[in-house]
Amino acid sequence: DVKVTQSSRYLVKRTGEKVFLECVQDMDHENMFWYRQDPGLGLRLIYFSYDVKMKEKGDIPEGYSVSREKKERFSLILESASTNQTSMYLCASSFRSEQFFGPGTRLTVL
Amino acid sequence: AQKITQTQPGMFVQEKEAVTLDCTYDTSDQSYGLFWYKQPSSGEMIFLIYQGSYDEQNATEGRYSLNFQKARKSANLVISASQLGDSAMYFCAMRPTNYGGSQGNLIFGKGTKLSVKP
Numbered sequence A: 001d002v003k004v005t006q007s008s009r010y011l012v013k014r015t016g017e018k019v020f021l022e023c024v025q026d027m028d029h030e031n032m033f034w035y036r037q038d039p040g041l042g043l044r045l046i047y048f049s050y051d052v053k054m055k056e057k058g059d060i061p062e063g064y065s066v067s068r069e070k071k072e073r074f075s076l077i078l079e080s081a082s083t084n085q086t087s088m089y090l091c092a093s094s095f096r097s098e099q100f101f102g103p104g105t106r107l108t109v110l
Numbered sequence B: 001a002q003k004i005t006q007t008q009p010g011m012f013v014q015e016k017e018a019v020t021l022d023c024t025y026d027t028s029d030q031s032y033g034l035f036w037y038k039q040p041s042s043g044e045m046i047f048l049i050y051q052g053s054y055d056e057q058n059a060t061e062g063r064y065s066l067n068f069q070k071a072r073k074s075a076n077l078v079i080s081a082s083q084l085g086d087s088a089m090y091f092c093a094m095r096p097t098n099y100g101g102s103q104g105n106l107i108f109g110k111g112t113k114l115s116v117k118p
Helices: none
Strands: A004-006 A010-011 A019-025 A033-040 A042-051 A054-057 A064-068 A073-078 A089-094 A100-101 A105-109 B001-007 B010-014 B019-021 B024-026 B034-041 B046-052 B063-070 B074-079 B088-096 B112-117
Touching: A004 A054, A010 A019, A010 A042, A010 B024, A019 A033, A019 A064, A019 A089, A019 A105, A033 A073, A042 A064, A042 A073, A054 A064, A073 A089, A105 B019, B001 B088, B010 B019, B019 B112, B034 B063, B046 B063, B046 B074, B074 B088
Parallel strands: A010 A105, B010 B112
Antiparallel strands: A004 A019, A019 A073, A033 A042, A033 A089, A042 A054, A064 A073, A089 A100, A089 A105, B001 B024, B019 B074, B034 B046, B034 B088, B063 B074, B088 B112
């Protein structure tokens, strides 16, 4: 079975902190994605990557950056966390069609 | 613009009855994929079913079927014989072929919260 893991299920940070959210997949997938999920808004794509060191902006990249140094790992970085980045963050990976999701990280920024 | 619309924020269904969750999409692509995911309260996104735009038959996976009407641009999910464990958020998603130059990216609707009553 494909497994996508995320480093934390719950995270609480303070405004201005630098935050790292880690995602690891074990199926050698080319594509990896970061979404945020907010009530009433569904999932919105932040960034995606289709190869090591390759990245592209999604719909809402402002305030975020990403890193993909190894194929299995895709990190989301909040350079200076703000309260409006309080959300559920979901990582996913895919080869062709279906995306496999991690369990999500619920981030609260105080 | 590529878009997924789910017009039902929430729905109730009686246990053992069938329920249809609506999804319409907007794309100018000729080739695209349509997906449904389930998200229980635990937060994990679970893939349910996939329909390709060139598939002539409606996709089925166990109790799930996708009612694909290409001319109407609709891809409704039908759950037969609802169970209490079906209570969850359901998301419709589309993979357009040319989005961002990457294979596999999905555009999601806002979701429908399904509650199954005993």
